[in-house]
Amino acid sequence: MRAALSATPWTTLVARAGLLLAVAALAAMPPLWGGYTLHLGLVTVTMALAAMSLGVLVGWGGLDSLGHAAFWGLGGYAAALLSKHYGPWPWLVLPVAAGVAAGFAVATGIFTLRSRGIFFLMLTLAFAQLGFVVTFQWRDLTRGDDGLSGIPALAGFEDHRALYALATIFLAASYLLFSRLVRSPVGRVLDAARQNEARARALGYPVFLYRLAVYALTGAITGVAGALAAHERGFVHPRDFSLAVSATMLIAVILVSQRRLWGPVLGISVLVAMESWLSARTEFWNLFLGLLLVAIVLWGRGGIAGLAAQAWQAVGRLQRLLPRGSDAGAARRASL
Amino acid sequence: MLGNRVSRRDFLRFGAGLAVMGLAACQEGGQQPAASPTPVVTGPPLKVGIIEPNSGVFADLGRDQINGFNLYLEKVNFVAGGRRIQLVVEDETADPATALTKARKLIEADRVDMLAGVISSASALAMRDLVHQSRVFTVISNASANDITRARKSPYIFRVSNTNYQMAFPLGKWLIDNGHNRIVLMFADYAAGREVADALRQGFGSGEIVDTIPFPLGNTDFSSVIDRIRASRVNMVAGFAAGTDAVIFLRQFAQAGLAGRIQLALHDSVDRAELAAVGRDALGVYTSDFWAPTLDNPANRQFVDEYRRRYNEEPSRYAVAAYDAARLLVETINAVNGDTSDPDRLVRAAETIRFDSPRGLFEFDPTTHHVVQNIYLRQVREQGGRVTNVVVSDLGRIRDPG
């Protein structure tokens, strides 16, 4: 891939610092502005946590799941029920949410992880739908499709700015954790098995066990995300298990880049921003979102990351249209 | 064969939809009313947040409600208490999380002075804490879960539509009082359906329910339901089916040859949309509701007439509820002379509002802030060349127990 600007160590450092600064600024906006922006920020961060976990499953495990919302919903309902009956203690709610989600992952993974491709996709969807039906029907416990509202705020994090900080810390910590994971032996085996399962198994690696472990880990983290979201919104609903939520997470992963951990984070940000912006302006926002997706696939090779790369290249091509300038920089650019 | 020919309307709608898309893409989502003779405006504009589904399964209900709001507000030139009313409309979709997000946007970003709308009960319940803590005067114009004005009530939340209990209990009572003491109970198995079924049972009292048939929400095949109805050998089926469920049920009921042979009493399941979809297959069906287009009082005659002329279609119960909601907002704002700074003052003013609505006398129960109203028994009949709901009996002035 040819860069439009020549990459010296100096420009790389500046670019990287600038990028980090921009991200930090964006992340700091919600708590500074408060109110609605903070709410959107919390929605984005919690969903991003879930989508990033899914991203690991998809990008490194090769396990496309349409049932990831199950962990999100389980975490949320665990948080809701515990908070209402015992109290909204973070040291109780968050580990239990993670545990319940991980337990579900292990219990279902034993069955689902024997399938691949579209079969895995549909099986995960099936189990998530079962979760939906249980929360819908078990009205005595969950109040069915009225949802469980009036969930008390997480103790110590009643101020949503603090909750946002907590969620962001979780997101950053998970990012670091997953970075380590994909570079670790377990991660490499997972990746190898994604590319050629037979060979990985033949080499003696316990592929199934590793997959189950990663499935449980990503499930647990998604459960925590769901719990945080439940406390932010103050309610949970069977719709938290729905195909719509799972699909949003999967789309966020595919949209930007499957092989970058930050891809789903950007994807969620884009989707949340677009839906919020579009639906305030037109009742046909689905149509515009659909057009965007089509455009990205047709012209943004490699998702939004690819789109950005192409824009970068386009800038380079435009530069070449300018008359050759006197400075060395322009000459260097023009010669690419 | 079909009843209403809607093809030209479809084209108009398509064109209008494209036009709206184009226009709306340039606007903020707030609606500017058409030019009108200058009303007396002395204060700053008053923002009313409207939460209605513009997309998704409930889109047509949302559209009806927005029509109803606009119809009343146009009558007062969008002015109340010396201030110009500016509507800020947000899409509820069919997702309570989205509804809550939009409510936050309206309250915290758009800084609306009051809220109105909300079709879905789950959305209303999800918003309840936000609205209560923010002390925003909110008028619910549809969501019917009992708890919204019972266990989860808030002084700032007023409801102008109905509770599931309020329209189902009197229907059950009517059944037993009119000799239908052996029935089958059939309902969509979700929160609202269950609340309706429970209230029907209560009203039905000591009558005999030969069979209870819940069916999944979104059911597409009622054959087994219809078989059980037939097997029970009753003359009357009471119950509830929402939207598409009602349409599919009525079609399949007719295809099974039972239309007219077994009577149906289906809560509020058959209104304008369902009649437009099934036409004559709904003839004879009883429903209980707070209004009917054929209700004979001056306010209703005027409302139906104006609605027809303005929107070129029949009004629905959703439009009426929104129409009354708009009137409530306007009269409350008038009562405080446009000073919306104190939510508690708004609440006290709203509590005492009474007026002659198209449905009859409209007033609130001060303890629940839920409307006290007459419930009517209607039957689908052919009148004036169209298939419509005709008022058969007045079931009385019903107050939700709270």
Add this chain to the structure above:
Amino acid sequence: MEYLSALLNGLSYGMLLFLLGAGLSLVFGVGRFVNLAHGGLYIIGGYVGFTVFDRLDNFWPGMIIGPLVGAGLGLAADLLVLRRLHGHGREPDQVLITFGLALIIADATRAGWGGDIRSVRAPAPFDRPLEVGEFIYPTYPLFIIGVGLLVLALLWLLLQRTRLGAMIRAAAGDPQMAQVLGIPTGPVLRLTFALGVALAALGGVVGLPRLALAPGRDFEMLLLALVVVVIGGLGRIEGAFWASLLVGLTDSYGKLFFPEFTVAMIFGLLALVLIWRPEGLLGRRAA
């Protein structure tokens, strides 16, 4: 009596699902193309059928016009946007783009026909119930069974007894080899795609007197089609057939015994089948 009814209900619903599932099976299993807009094509067929019935006061032309419109749209979509995305490894792109198309179809149909519920009466001669002694049963579902069986037979004939069918099977089994042998895989797969979505549209038309159209119906049907295709194993029309029967019967008998859990039963069935046979009932180990 109820059991006989439930049997017929299950068969009829199953045959409707077969139209959907066979189409998706062709597109996905044979064409190797993930089509998340399949439900959208169903409702397009349904809305077209509705409009035809509305204007011409005759239901039957819709059964031709609906699938034709579906096929036309499918061909247009393939030529304009989907062409480059066929093949292994492009699944994420296929998922995204067809999901985008599904969203566009959802809003476009709502713009064109409104969000109101659309329903039609069963067309004569199927608007009267069948009465055999004590047993009364609506006749339209029987018509659906007939249509399903006819489509099954025609598909079988096409795939097993015609040259085009052989080309489709070759292109499906091994596209590169087929190309080497001189089979125009591009056009063949395009035709398969068009045929698959035409079947979905036919399902929409045929289903209209029994089901109603409203926003959201498209994604419901997509889900069911995916369930059927996956249970049956990919690419095998017979697989889609048995799977749709299984799902239809599970649905109808489920409603008889456990009406609250019917939705769960369908997915429970899916889970059970895939746990027992991870590649679907008639699936083979795909490359």
